[in-house]
Amino acid sequence: MNPGIDLQGTFIETLMDLGLPAGVAKAIWMPLPMGLMLIGATMGVLVTTWLERKISAAAQQRIGPDFMGPFGLLAPVADGLKLVFKEDVVPAKSDRILFTLGPIIVVIPIFLSYLIVPFGQNLVITDVGTGIFLWISLSSIAPIGLLMAGYASNNKYALLGGLRAAAQSISYEIPLALSVLAVVMMSNSLSTIDIVEQQSGYGILGWNIWRQPAGFVIFWIAALAECERMPFDLPEAEEELVAGYQTEYSGMKFGLFYLSSYVNLVLSALLFAVLYLGGWDFPIPLNLLANLVGVSDDSSWLQVVDASLGIIMTVFKAYFLVFLAILLRWTVPRVRIDQLLDLGWKFLLPVGLANLLLTAALKLTFPVAFGG
Amino acid sequence: MPLKFLKQVSDYAKETVQAARYIGQGLSVTFDHMRRRPITVQYPYEKLIPSERFRGRIHFEFDKCISCEVCVRVCPINLPVVDWEFDKASKKKKLNHYSIDFGVCIFCGNCVEFCPTNCLSMTEEYDLSTYDRHELNFDNVALGRLPYKVTEDPMVTPLRELVYLPKGVMEPHGLPTDARRAGMLPEEIAQQEANKK
Numbered sequence A: 001m002n003p004g005i006d007l008q009g010t011f012i013e014t015l016m017d018l019g020l021p022a023g024v025a026k027a028i029w030m031p032l033p034m035g036l037m038l039i040g041a042t043m044g045v046l047v048t049t050w051l052e053r054k055i056s057a058a059a060q061q062r063i064g065p066d067f068m069g070p071f072g073l074l075a076p077v078a079d080g081l082k083l084v085f086k087e088d089v090v091p092a093k094s095d096r097i098l099f100t101l102g103p104i105i106v107v108i109p110i111f112l113s114y115l116i117v118p119f120g121q122n123l124v125i126t127d128v129g130t131g132i133f134l135w136i137s138l139s140s141i142a143p144i145g146l147l148m149a150g151y152a153s154n155n156k157y158a159l160l161g162g163l164r165a166a167a168q169s170i171s172y173e174i175p176l177a178l179s180v181l182a183v184v185m186m187s188n189s190l191s192t193i194d195i196v197e198q199q200s201g202y203g204i205l206g207w208n209i210w211r212q213p214a215g216f217v218i219f220w221i222a223a224l225a226e227c228e229r230m231p232f233d234l235p236e237a238e239e240e241l242v243a244g245y246q247t248e249y250s251g252m253k254f255g256l257f258y259l260s261s262y263v264n265l266v267l268s269a270l271l272f273a274v275l276y277l278g279g280w281d282f283p284i285p286l287n288l289l290a291n292l293v294g295v296s297d298d299s300s301w302l303q304v305v306d307a308s309l310g311i312i313m314t315v316f317k318a319y320f321l322v323f324l325a326i327l328l329r330w331t332v333p334r335v336r337i338d339q340l341l342d343l344g345w346k347f348l349l350p351v352g353l354a355n356l357l358l359t360a361a362l363k364l365t366f367p368v369a370f371g372g
Numbered sequence B: 001m002p003l004k005f006l007k008q009v010s011d012y013a014k015e016t017v018q019a020a021r022y023i024g025q026g027l028s029v030t031f032d033h034m035r036r037r038p039i040t041v042q043y044p045y046e047k048l049i050p051s052e053r054f055r056g057r058i059h060f061e062f063d064k065c066i067s068c069e070v071c072v073r074v075c076p077i078n079l080p081v082v083d084w085e086f087d088k089a090s091k092k093k094k095l096n097h098y099s100i101d102f103g104v105c106i107f108c109g110n111c112v113e114f115c116p117t118n119c120l121s122m123t124e125e126y127d128l129s130t131y132d133r134h135e136l137n138f139d140n141v142a143l144g145r146l147p148y149k150v151t152e153d154p155m156v157t158p159l160r161e162l163v164y165l166p167k168g169v170m171e172p173h174g175l176p177t178d179a180r181r182a183g184m185l186p187e188e189i190a191q192q193e194a195n196k197k
Helices: A007-017 A023-030 A031-059 A075-085 A095-115 A131-139 A142-152 A156-187 A192-199 A213-226 A251-277 A286-293 A302-327 A335-366 B001-032 B070-074 B109-116 B187-197
Strands: B047-048 B059-062 B079-087 B091-100 B120-122 B157-159
Touching: A023 A286, A031 A075, A031 A095, A031 A251, A031 A302, A031 B001, A031 B120, A075 A251, A095 A131, A095 A142, A095 A251, A131 A156, A131 A192, A131 A251, A142 A156, A142 A251, A156 A192, A156 A213, A156 A251, A156 A335, A192 A251, A192 B001, A213 A335, A213 B070, A251 B059, A251 B070, A286 A302, A302 B001, B001 B157, B091 B187
Parallel strands: B047 B157
Antiparallel strands: B059 B120, B079 B091
Protein backbone atom coordinates (compact mmCIF):
# COMPACT_ATOMS: atom_id res chain seq x y z
CA MET A 1 0.00 0.00 0.00
CA ASN A 2 1.35 3.37 -1.03
CA PRO A 3 1.40 5.88 1.85
CA GLY A 4 0.28 8.73 -0.43
CA ILE A 5 1.25 12.35 -0.09
CA ASP A 6 3.24 13.29 2.99
CA LEU A 7 2.97 17.09 3.13
CA GLN A 8 4.61 17.31 6.54
CA GLY A 9 7.66 15.34 5.45
CA THR A 10 8.21 17.32 2.28
CA PHE A 11 7.62 20.67 4.01
CA ILE A 12 10.11 19.93 6.78
CA GLU A 13 12.64 18.56 4.31
CA THR A 14 12.38 21.72 2.19
CA LEU A 15 12.95 23.91 5.24
CA MET A 16 15.90 21.78 6.34
CA ASP A 17 17.40 22.10 2.87
CA LEU A 18 17.22 25.87 3.37
CA GLY A 19 19.51 25.44 6.36
CA LEU A 20 17.09 25.38 9.29
CA PRO A 21 17.55 22.90 12.14
CA ALA A 22 15.03 20.06 12.26
CA GLY A 23 13.31 21.32 15.44
CA VAL A 24 12.70 24.80 14.02
CA ALA A 25 11.40 23.34 10.75
CA LYS A 26 8.94 21.20 12.68
CA ALA A 27 7.88 24.17 14.82
CA ILE A 28 7.17 26.19 11.69
CA TRP A 29 5.10 23.32 10.29
CA MET A 30 3.03 22.66 13.37
CA PRO A 31 0.68 25.68 13.43
CA LEU A 32 -0.19 25.24 9.75
CA PRO A 33 -2.46 22.16 9.94
CA MET A 34 -3.89 23.37 13.25
CA GLY A 35 -4.90 26.73 11.81
CA LEU A 36 -6.22 25.03 8.70
CA MET A 37 -8.32 22.66 10.78
CA LEU A 38 -9.71 25.51 12.91
CA ILE A 39 -10.70 27.42 9.79
CA GLY A 40 -12.04 24.25 8.23
CA ALA A 41 -14.16 23.41 11.27
CA THR A 42 -15.57 26.95 11.43
CA MET A 43 -16.33 26.91 7.71
CA GLY A 44 -17.98 23.54 8.23
CA VAL A 45 -20.23 25.10 10.84
CA LEU A 46 -21.19 27.96 8.53
CA VAL A 47 -22.06 25.49 5.78
CA THR A 48 -24.00 23.33 8.25
CA THR A 49 -26.13 26.21 9.53
CA TRP A 50 -26.86 27.20 5.94
CA LEU A 51 -27.75 23.60 5.08
CA GLU A 52 -29.89 23.34 8.19
CA ARG A 53 -31.95 26.31 7.06
CA LYS A 54 -32.17 25.31 3.42
CA ILE A 55 -33.01 21.66 4.07
CA SER A 56 -35.50 22.57 6.78
CA ALA A 57 -37.11 24.97 4.34
CA ALA A 58 -37.25 22.31 1.63
CA ALA A 59 -38.79 19.78 4.01
CA GLN A 60 -41.49 22.33 4.83
CA GLN A 61 -41.93 23.55 1.23
CA ARG A 62 -40.45 26.93 1.98
CA ILE A 63 -37.59 28.70 0.22
CA GLY A 64 -35.36 29.55 3.17
CA PRO A 65 -32.73 32.30 3.11
CA ASP A 66 -32.70 33.68 -0.39
CA PHE A 67 -31.62 37.30 -0.70
CA MET A 68 -28.47 37.26 1.48
CA GLY A 69 -25.95 36.44 -1.21
CA PRO A 70 -26.53 33.76 -3.85
CA PHE A 71 -29.04 31.23 -2.44
CA GLY A 72 -28.73 32.93 0.95
CA LEU A 73 -25.17 31.68 1.36
CA LEU A 74 -24.23 34.74 3.39
CA ALA A 75 -26.94 34.11 6.01
CA PRO A 76 -24.59 32.30 8.43
CA VAL A 77 -22.00 35.08 8.01
CA ALA A 78 -24.66 37.65 8.86
CA ASP A 79 -25.60 35.53 11.90
CA GLY A 80 -22.02 35.41 13.09
CA LEU A 81 -21.47 39.14 12.59
CA LYS A 82 -24.65 39.89 14.50
CA LEU A 83 -23.54 37.75 17.43
CA VAL A 84 -20.09 39.36 17.48
CA PHE A 85 -21.50 42.87 17.67
CA LYS A 86 -24.22 42.15 20.23
CA GLU A 87 -23.96 43.35 23.79
CA ASP A 88 -22.45 40.77 26.11
CA VAL A 89 -24.82 40.72 29.08
CA VAL A 90 -23.88 39.10 32.37
CA PRO A 91 -27.02 38.72 34.47
CA ALA A 92 -27.21 40.23 37.95
CA LYS A 93 -26.23 38.00 40.90
CA SER A 94 -24.71 35.44 38.57
CA ASP A 95 -21.31 33.92 39.06
CA ARG A 96 -19.30 35.96 36.60
CA ILE A 97 -16.29 33.65 36.37
CA LEU A 98 -18.24 30.44 35.93
CA PHE A 99 -20.63 32.21 33.56
CA THR A 100 -17.70 33.11 31.28
CA LEU A 101 -15.91 29.83 31.75
CA GLY A 102 -18.95 27.69 30.82
CA PRO A 103 -19.05 28.27 27.06
CA ILE A 104 -15.24 28.15 26.86
CA ILE A 105 -15.12 24.73 28.49
CA VAL A 106 -17.83 23.53 26.13
CA VAL A 107 -16.12 24.77 22.98
CA ILE A 108 -12.46 23.96 23.50
CA PRO A 109 -12.67 20.13 23.85
CA ILE A 110 -14.80 19.89 20.73
CA PHE A 111 -12.26 21.83 18.68
CA LEU A 112 -9.49 19.78 20.29
CA SER A 113 -11.19 16.60 19.09
CA TYR A 114 -10.50 17.69 15.51
CA LEU A 115 -6.91 16.67 16.23
CA ILE A 116 -7.75 13.09 15.39
CA VAL A 117 -10.03 13.53 12.38
CA PRO A 118 -8.19 12.15 9.35
CA PHE A 119 -8.83 13.27 5.79
CA GLY A 120 -6.19 11.03 4.27
CA GLN A 121 -3.29 8.78 5.09
CA ASN A 122 -1.14 11.73 6.19
CA LEU A 123 -3.79 14.43 6.20
CA VAL A 124 -4.36 14.55 9.95
CA ILE A 125 -2.95 16.85 12.61
CA THR A 126 -1.57 14.03 14.72
CA ASP A 127 -2.00 10.30 14.47
CA VAL A 128 -2.53 9.75 18.19
CA GLY A 129 -2.32 6.09 19.14
CA THR A 130 -5.31 6.51 21.44
CA GLY A 131 -7.24 8.75 19.03
CA ILE A 132 -10.79 7.52 19.55
CA PHE A 133 -10.27 7.26 23.29
CA LEU A 134 -9.06 10.86 23.28
CA TRP A 135 -12.26 11.92 21.54
CA ILE A 136 -14.50 10.08 24.01
CA SER A 137 -12.69 11.49 27.01
CA LEU A 138 -12.70 15.02 25.56
CA SER A 139 -16.40 14.82 24.85
CA SER A 140 -17.09 14.11 28.51
CA ILE A 141 -15.60 17.48 29.49
CA ALA A 142 -18.43 19.33 27.76
CA PRO A 143 -21.14 18.46 30.34
CA ILE A 144 -19.03 20.16 33.03
CA GLY A 145 -19.17 23.36 31.01
CA LEU A 146 -22.92 22.95 30.50
CA LEU A 147 -23.47 22.44 34.23
CA MET A 148 -21.32 25.49 34.95
CA ALA A 149 -23.27 27.61 32.51
CA GLY A 150 -26.59 26.42 33.91
CA TYR A 151 -25.57 26.92 37.52
CA ALA A 152 -23.87 30.29 37.06
CA SER A 153 -26.80 31.85 35.20
CA ASN A 154 -28.83 32.37 38.39
CA ASN A 155 -31.93 31.18 36.53
CA LYS A 156 -34.06 28.12 37.24
CA TYR A 157 -34.56 27.29 33.58
CA ALA A 158 -30.85 27.49 32.92
CA LEU A 159 -30.12 25.28 35.91
CA LEU A 160 -32.69 22.68 34.83
CA GLY A 161 -31.35 22.78 31.28
CA GLY A 162 -27.80 22.36 32.50
CA LEU A 163 -28.75 19.42 34.70
CA ARG A 164 -30.63 17.77 31.86
CA ALA A 165 -27.75 18.32 29.47
CA ALA A 166 -25.31 16.77 31.92
CA ALA A 167 -27.57 13.78 32.59
CA GLN A 168 -28.08 13.25 28.89
CA SER A 169 -24.42 13.55 27.94
CA ILE A 170 -23.29 11.22 30.69
CA SER A 171 -25.86 8.52 30.01
CA TYR A 172 -25.34 8.49 26.24
CA GLU A 173 -21.58 8.43 26.54
CA ILE A 174 -21.71 4.77 27.62
CA PRO A 175 -23.55 3.32 24.60
CA LEU A 176 -21.41 5.57 22.41
CA ALA A 177 -18.23 4.19 23.92
CA LEU A 178 -19.55 0.61 23.67
CA SER A 179 -20.36 0.94 19.97
CA VAL A 180 -16.97 2.51 19.32
CA LEU A 181 -15.32 -0.25 21.32
CA ALA A 182 -16.73 -2.89 18.97
CA VAL A 183 -15.15 -1.10 16.01
CA VAL A 184 -11.89 -0.70 17.90
CA MET A 185 -11.89 -4.41 18.67
CA MET A 186 -12.23 -5.24 14.99
CA SER A 187 -9.42 -2.95 13.90
CA ASN A 188 -7.11 -3.73 16.83
CA SER A 189 -6.31 -0.07 17.23
CA LEU A 190 -7.63 3.15 18.75
CA SER A 191 -6.00 5.26 16.06
CA THR A 192 -8.44 6.72 13.54
CA ILE A 193 -5.95 6.16 10.72
CA ASP A 194 -5.67 2.46 11.52
CA ILE A 195 -9.45 2.15 11.72
CA VAL A 196 -9.83 3.56 8.22
CA GLU A 197 -6.89 1.52 6.91
CA GLN A 198 -8.50 -1.65 8.17
CA GLN A 199 -11.69 -0.83 6.24
CA SER A 200 -9.97 0.04 2.96
CA GLY A 201 -9.05 -2.25 0.14
CA TYR A 202 -12.47 -3.62 -0.75
CA GLY A 203 -14.24 -0.35 -1.53
CA ILE A 204 -17.75 0.02 -0.18
CA LEU A 205 -17.91 -3.68 0.78
CA GLY A 206 -15.11 -3.33 3.31
CA TRP A 207 -16.74 -0.58 5.33
CA ASN A 208 -17.57 -1.27 8.96
CA ILE A 209 -21.24 -0.47 8.41
CA TRP A 210 -21.75 -4.00 7.04
CA ARG A 211 -20.01 -5.62 9.99
CA GLN A 212 -21.61 -3.41 12.62
CA PRO A 213 -25.27 -3.10 11.57
CA ALA A 214 -26.38 -2.59 15.18
CA GLY A 215 -23.30 -0.64 16.19
CA PHE A 216 -23.72 2.17 13.69
CA VAL A 217 -27.35 2.74 14.70
CA ILE A 218 -26.37 2.90 18.37
CA PHE A 219 -23.49 5.22 17.54
CA TRP A 220 -25.66 7.58 15.52
CA ILE A 221 -28.43 7.74 18.12
CA ALA A 222 -25.92 8.31 20.90
CA ALA A 223 -24.05 10.90 18.85
CA LEU A 224 -27.26 12.81 18.15
CA ALA A 225 -28.02 12.76 21.87
CA GLU A 226 -24.51 13.94 22.68
CA CYS A 227 -24.92 16.85 20.25
CA GLU A 228 -28.38 17.63 21.71
CA ARG A 229 -29.79 17.35 18.22
CA MET A 230 -33.45 17.44 17.54
CA PRO A 231 -35.17 14.35 18.87
CA PHE A 232 -32.97 14.72 21.96
CA ASP A 233 -32.86 18.49 22.30
CA LEU A 234 -34.60 18.57 25.66
CA PRO A 235 -31.85 20.52 27.47
CA GLU A 236 -32.99 23.48 25.41
CA ALA A 237 -36.62 22.50 24.89
CA GLU A 238 -38.03 25.95 24.32
CA GLU A 239 -41.59 25.06 25.33
CA GLU A 240 -40.50 24.05 28.82
CA LEU A 241 -37.12 25.60 29.53
CA VAL A 242 -36.99 28.75 27.35
CA ALA A 243 -33.54 27.88 25.98
CA GLY A 244 -32.10 25.69 28.73
CA TYR A 245 -28.61 26.58 29.85
CA GLN A 246 -28.37 29.16 27.02
CA THR A 247 -31.24 31.25 28.40
CA GLU A 248 -29.15 33.99 29.99
CA TYR A 249 -26.46 34.07 27.33
CA SER A 250 -26.14 36.69 24.63
CA GLY A 251 -23.57 37.98 22.22
CA MET A 252 -20.45 35.97 21.62
CA LYS A 253 -20.91 33.73 24.67
CA PHE A 254 -24.15 32.50 23.18
CA GLY A 255 -22.31 32.35 19.87
CA LEU A 256 -19.83 29.93 21.40
CA PHE A 257 -22.64 27.60 22.51
CA TYR A 258 -24.22 27.84 19.07
CA LEU A 259 -20.88 27.20 17.42
CA SER A 260 -20.09 24.28 19.70
CA SER A 261 -23.38 22.52 19.00
CA TYR A 262 -22.78 22.63 15.26
CA VAL A 263 -19.07 21.86 15.47
CA ASN A 264 -20.01 18.87 17.58
CA LEU A 265 -22.54 17.74 14.99
CA VAL A 266 -19.99 17.99 12.19
CA LEU A 267 -17.41 16.22 14.34
CA SER A 268 -19.80 13.39 15.10
CA ALA A 269 -20.65 13.09 11.42
CA LEU A 270 -16.95 13.04 10.50
CA LEU A 271 -16.21 10.38 13.10
CA PHE A 272 -19.20 8.33 11.95
CA ALA A 273 -17.72 8.51 8.46
CA VAL A 274 -14.34 7.43 9.83
CA LEU A 275 -15.64 4.63 12.01
CA TYR A 276 -18.33 3.14 9.81
CA LEU A 277 -18.14 4.58 6.29
CA GLY A 278 -14.49 4.02 5.53
CA GLY A 279 -13.26 7.59 6.12
CA TRP A 280 -11.45 8.88 3.05
CA ASP A 281 -12.00 5.60 1.20
CA PHE A 282 -13.63 5.81 -2.23
CA PRO A 283 -16.60 3.39 -2.69
CA ILE A 284 -14.60 1.63 -5.43
CA PRO A 285 -10.99 0.74 -4.55
CA LEU A 286 -8.92 3.45 -6.20
CA ASN A 287 -5.83 1.41 -7.03
CA LEU A 288 -8.11 -1.09 -8.74
CA LEU A 289 -9.36 1.71 -10.98
CA ALA A 290 -5.82 2.95 -11.57
CA ASN A 291 -4.67 -0.52 -12.56
CA LEU A 292 -7.66 -0.79 -14.89
CA VAL A 293 -6.69 2.41 -16.69
CA GLY A 294 -3.04 1.43 -16.50
CA VAL A 295 -1.65 4.16 -14.25
CA SER A 296 1.21 3.32 -11.94
CA ASP A 297 0.52 3.41 -8.21
CA ASP A 298 3.48 5.72 -7.67
CA SER A 299 2.68 8.42 -10.23
CA SER A 300 2.54 11.79 -8.48
CA TRP A 301 -0.67 13.06 -10.09
CA LEU A 302 -2.50 9.93 -9.00
CA GLN A 303 -1.42 10.67 -5.45
CA VAL A 304 -2.71 14.25 -5.72
CA VAL A 305 -6.03 12.95 -7.10
CA ASP A 306 -6.11 10.34 -4.35
CA ALA A 307 -5.54 12.92 -1.61
CA SER A 308 -8.09 15.43 -2.89
CA LEU A 309 -10.61 12.66 -3.53
CA GLY A 310 -10.03 11.48 0.04
CA ILE A 311 -10.82 14.92 1.46
CA ILE A 312 -13.88 15.21 -0.76
CA MET A 313 -15.11 11.74 0.22
CA THR A 314 -14.70 12.37 3.96
CA VAL A 315 -16.51 15.70 3.77
CA PHE A 316 -19.17 14.25 1.50
CA LYS A 317 -19.90 11.36 3.84
CA ALA A 318 -19.97 13.68 6.84
CA TYR A 319 -22.41 16.04 5.14
CA PHE A 320 -24.59 13.15 4.10
CA LEU A 321 -24.92 12.34 7.79
CA VAL A 322 -25.59 15.97 8.63
CA PHE A 323 -28.35 15.88 6.04
CA LEU A 324 -29.76 12.78 7.71
CA ALA A 325 -29.67 14.53 11.08
CA ILE A 326 -31.56 17.52 9.70
CA LEU A 327 -34.14 15.25 8.09
CA LEU A 328 -34.54 13.41 11.40
CA ARG A 329 -35.10 16.75 13.09
CA TRP A 330 -38.27 17.32 11.06
CA THR A 331 -39.42 13.70 11.30
CA VAL A 332 -39.11 12.67 14.92
CA PRO A 333 -40.80 14.52 17.78
CA ARG A 334 -38.82 15.39 20.89
CA VAL A 335 -38.65 12.61 23.50
CA ARG A 336 -39.47 13.19 27.14
CA ILE A 337 -36.70 13.08 29.72
CA ASP A 338 -37.86 9.68 31.06
CA GLN A 339 -38.11 8.29 27.52
CA LEU A 340 -34.64 9.62 26.83
CA LEU A 341 -33.13 7.91 29.85
CA ASP A 342 -35.12 4.73 29.15
CA LEU A 343 -33.79 4.63 25.61
CA GLY A 344 -30.25 5.22 26.81
CA TRP A 345 -30.07 2.85 29.75
CA LYS A 346 -32.65 0.17 28.94
CA PHE A 347 -32.21 -0.14 25.19
CA LEU A 348 -28.95 1.26 23.84
CA LEU A 349 -26.79 0.03 26.72
CA PRO A 350 -27.87 -3.67 26.65
CA VAL A 351 -27.96 -3.74 22.85
CA GLY A 352 -24.53 -2.11 22.78
CA LEU A 353 -23.20 -4.70 25.21
CA ALA A 354 -24.71 -7.56 23.20
CA ASN A 355 -23.23 -6.06 20.06
CA LEU A 356 -19.82 -5.91 21.70
CA LEU A 357 -20.02 -9.52 22.86
CA LEU A 358 -21.26 -10.66 19.44
CA THR A 359 -18.41 -8.83 17.74
CA ALA A 360 -15.94 -10.48 20.10
CA ALA A 361 -17.43 -13.92 19.37
CA LEU A 362 -17.38 -13.30 15.62
CA LYS A 363 -13.81 -12.09 15.86
CA LEU A 364 -12.82 -15.38 17.48
CA THR A 365 -14.75 -17.53 14.99
CA PHE A 366 -14.08 -15.60 11.74
CA PRO A 367 -10.76 -13.86 12.30
CA VAL A 368 -10.48 -13.18 8.55
CA ALA A 369 -13.58 -11.02 8.28
CA PHE A 370 -13.52 -9.46 11.73
CA GLY A 371 -9.88 -8.50 12.00
CA GLY A 372 -8.59 -11.29 14.25
CA MET B 1 -39.35 -19.38 33.18
CA PRO B 2 -36.72 -19.22 30.39
CA LEU B 3 -39.58 -19.41 27.86
CA LYS B 4 -41.20 -16.39 29.42
CA PHE B 5 -37.92 -14.52 29.28
CA LEU B 6 -37.43 -15.42 25.62
CA LYS B 7 -40.93 -14.23 24.83
CA GLN B 8 -40.17 -10.94 26.55
CA VAL B 9 -37.01 -10.56 24.50
CA SER B 10 -38.76 -11.35 21.23
CA ASP B 11 -41.62 -8.97 22.04
CA TYR B 12 -39.12 -6.26 22.80
CA ALA B 13 -37.28 -6.94 19.56
CA LYS B 14 -40.55 -6.83 17.63
CA GLU B 15 -41.45 -3.49 19.16
CA THR B 16 -38.02 -2.13 18.33
CA VAL B 17 -38.32 -3.22 14.70
CA GLN B 18 -41.76 -1.68 14.50
CA ALA B 19 -40.54 1.62 15.97
CA ALA B 20 -37.66 1.65 13.50
CA ARG B 21 -40.09 1.03 10.64
CA TYR B 22 -42.33 3.88 11.74
CA ILE B 23 -39.36 6.24 11.92
CA GLY B 24 -38.38 5.07 8.44
CA GLN B 25 -41.86 5.83 7.16
CA GLY B 26 -41.72 9.27 8.74
CA LEU B 27 -38.33 9.92 7.15
CA SER B 28 -39.69 8.96 3.73
CA VAL B 29 -42.49 11.50 4.20
CA THR B 30 -40.11 14.34 5.04
CA PHE B 31 -37.80 13.25 2.22
CA ASP B 32 -40.70 13.27 -0.23
CA HIS B 33 -41.65 16.79 0.80
CA MET B 34 -38.22 18.02 -0.26
CA ARG B 35 -38.91 17.53 -3.96
CA ARG B 36 -42.14 19.52 -3.81
CA ARG B 37 -41.83 23.11 -4.96
CA PRO B 38 -42.33 25.80 -2.35
CA ILE B 39 -45.57 27.74 -2.70
CA THR B 40 -43.97 30.80 -1.13
CA VAL B 41 -45.06 34.21 -2.40
CA GLN B 42 -42.03 36.43 -1.83
CA TYR B 43 -44.06 39.34 -0.65
CA PRO B 44 -42.61 42.70 -1.53
CA TYR B 45 -41.46 41.39 -4.90
CA GLU B 46 -44.35 39.06 -5.61
CA LYS B 47 -47.96 39.64 -4.57
CA LEU B 48 -51.14 37.66 -4.91
CA ILE B 49 -53.84 39.33 -7.00
CA PRO B 50 -56.71 40.02 -4.59
CA SER B 51 -60.02 38.49 -5.59
CA GLU B 52 -62.91 40.60 -6.92
CA ARG B 53 -64.70 40.47 -3.56
CA PHE B 54 -61.59 41.39 -1.58
CA ARG B 55 -62.41 43.75 1.30
CA GLY B 56 -59.44 46.07 1.61
CA ARG B 57 -59.02 49.69 2.63
CA ILE B 58 -62.17 51.72 2.02
CA HIS B 59 -62.30 54.36 -0.72
CA PHE B 60 -64.45 57.43 -0.23
CA GLU B 61 -65.74 59.94 -2.79
CA PHE B 62 -66.22 63.24 -1.04
CA ASP B 63 -68.51 64.86 -3.63
CA LYS B 64 -71.01 62.00 -3.68
CA CYS B 65 -71.56 61.97 0.07
CA ILE B 66 -74.87 63.38 1.35
CA SER B 67 -73.87 63.22 5.05
CA CYS B 68 -76.73 60.85 5.84
CA GLU B 69 -74.63 59.00 8.45
CA VAL B 70 -75.97 55.58 7.42
CA CYS B 71 -72.39 54.34 7.40
CA VAL B 72 -72.07 55.33 11.05
CA ARG B 73 -75.30 53.60 12.01
CA VAL B 74 -74.52 50.29 10.29
CA CYS B 75 -70.94 50.23 11.53
CA PRO B 76 -70.54 47.77 14.41
CA ILE B 77 -68.57 50.36 16.34
CA ASN B 78 -69.87 53.61 14.79
CA LEU B 79 -66.45 54.25 13.38
CA PRO B 80 -66.77 56.74 10.46
CA VAL B 81 -66.58 60.34 11.59
CA VAL B 82 -68.92 62.55 9.54
CA ASP B 83 -68.39 66.23 10.21
CA TRP B 84 -71.17 68.27 8.51
CA GLU B 85 -73.11 71.46 9.07
CA PHE B 86 -76.44 72.66 7.78
CA ASP B 87 -76.01 75.15 4.95
CA LYS B 88 -78.92 77.58 5.27
CA ALA B 89 -78.52 79.06 1.81
CA SER B 90 -78.96 75.76 -0.07
CA LYS B 91 -80.99 74.13 2.74
CA LYS B 92 -78.71 71.09 2.52
CA LYS B 93 -76.17 69.38 4.73
CA LYS B 94 -72.67 70.44 3.81
CA LEU B 95 -69.90 67.88 4.48
CA ASN B 96 -66.75 69.36 6.00
CA HIS B 97 -64.66 66.32 6.92
CA TYR B 98 -64.99 62.56 6.74
CA SER B 99 -62.57 60.06 8.25
CA ILE B 100 -62.25 56.36 9.06
CA ASP B 101 -59.63 54.97 11.44
CA PHE B 102 -58.28 51.77 9.85
CA GLY B 103 -56.52 50.85 13.03
CA VAL B 104 -59.99 50.15 14.46
CA CYS B 105 -61.96 49.19 11.32
CA ILE B 106 -62.71 45.47 10.96
CA PHE B 107 -63.30 45.67 7.20
CA CYS B 108 -66.78 44.13 7.48
CA GLY B 109 -68.01 46.22 4.57
CA ASN B 110 -71.36 47.19 6.10
CA CYS B 111 -70.82 50.89 5.34
CA VAL B 112 -70.04 50.08 1.71
CA GLU B 113 -73.12 47.87 1.51
CA PHE B 114 -75.55 50.45 2.91
CA CYS B 115 -74.22 53.71 1.46
CA PRO B 116 -77.21 55.12 -0.51
CA THR B 117 -75.07 57.07 -2.96
CA ASN B 118 -72.31 54.50 -3.39
CA CYS B 119 -69.68 56.95 -2.28
CA LEU B 120 -67.93 54.23 -0.26
CA SER B 121 -66.22 51.30 -1.95
CA MET B 122 -63.68 48.60 -1.18
CA THR B 123 -60.16 48.69 -2.64
CA GLU B 124 -57.54 45.98 -2.97
CA GLU B 125 -55.13 47.68 -0.60
CA TYR B 126 -54.20 45.60 2.42
CA ASP B 127 -50.66 46.63 3.39
CA LEU B 128 -51.47 49.49 5.70
CA SER B 129 -48.62 49.26 8.22
CA THR B 130 -47.30 52.53 9.66
CA TYR B 131 -44.90 53.59 12.35
CA ASP B 132 -47.61 55.48 14.25
CA ARG B 133 -51.13 54.18 14.79
CA HIS B 134 -52.57 57.68 14.29
CA GLU B 135 -51.40 57.58 10.70
CA LEU B 136 -54.04 54.89 10.15
CA ASN B 137 -56.77 57.46 10.76
CA PHE B 138 -57.51 58.32 7.12
CA ASP B 139 -59.18 61.65 6.38
CA ASN B 140 -61.27 62.32 3.29
CA VAL B 141 -58.18 63.14 1.20
CA ALA B 142 -56.39 59.94 2.13
CA LEU B 143 -59.61 57.98 1.68
CA GLY B 144 -59.96 59.40 -1.82
CA ARG B 145 -56.63 58.01 -3.01
CA LEU B 146 -56.65 54.88 -5.12
CA PRO B 147 -54.11 52.17 -4.38
CA TYR B 148 -51.55 50.90 -6.85
CA LYS B 149 -52.91 47.87 -8.63
CA VAL B 150 -50.73 44.80 -8.12
CA THR B 151 -50.98 43.95 -11.80
CA GLU B 152 -49.82 47.41 -12.90
CA ASP B 153 -46.93 47.85 -10.48
CA PRO B 154 -43.66 47.37 -12.39
CA MET B 155 -41.88 46.39 -9.15
CA VAL B 156 -44.25 43.52 -8.42
CA THR B 157 -44.75 40.14 -10.03
CA PRO B 158 -48.49 39.48 -9.70
CA LEU B 159 -49.43 35.91 -8.83
CA ARG B 160 -52.86 34.34 -9.11
CA GLU B 161 -54.60 32.81 -6.15
CA LEU B 162 -55.33 29.09 -6.16
CA VAL B 163 -58.95 29.34 -7.42
CA TYR B 164 -57.87 31.52 -10.35
CA LEU B 165 -55.47 28.91 -11.71
CA PRO B 166 -56.24 26.60 -14.64
CA LYS B 167 -57.53 23.16 -13.86
CA GLY B 168 -54.88 20.91 -12.29
CA VAL B 169 -52.32 23.72 -11.90
CA MET B 170 -51.13 24.33 -8.34
CA GLU B 171 -48.28 26.72 -9.03
CA PRO B 172 -48.87 30.37 -9.98
CA HIS B 173 -45.21 31.04 -10.87
CA GLY B 174 -44.48 31.30 -14.59
CA LEU B 175 -48.10 30.96 -15.67
CA PRO B 176 -48.86 32.55 -19.09
CA THR B 177 -51.02 35.66 -18.67
CA ASP B 178 -53.73 34.35 -20.99
CA ALA B 179 -54.12 31.06 -19.13
CA ARG B 180 -57.77 30.69 -18.18
CA ARG B 181 -59.00 29.70 -14.76
CA ALA B 182 -60.92 26.45 -14.31
CA GLY B 183 -64.61 26.44 -15.24
CA MET B 184 -66.65 28.58 -17.62
CA LEU B 185 -67.95 32.15 -17.56
CA PRO B 186 -71.73 32.63 -17.04
CA GLU B 187 -72.09 33.80 -20.66
CA GLU B 188 -70.41 30.69 -21.89
CA ILE B 189 -72.70 28.47 -19.85
CA ALA B 190 -75.70 30.35 -21.27
CA GLN B 191 -74.29 29.92 -24.78
CA GLN B 192 -73.80 26.22 -24.18
CA GLU B 193 -77.38 25.83 -22.93
CA ALA B 194 -78.67 27.73 -25.96
CA ASN B 195 -76.66 25.50 -28.29
CA LYS B 196 -78.17 22.41 -26.68
CA LYS B 197 -81.69 23.53 -27.57
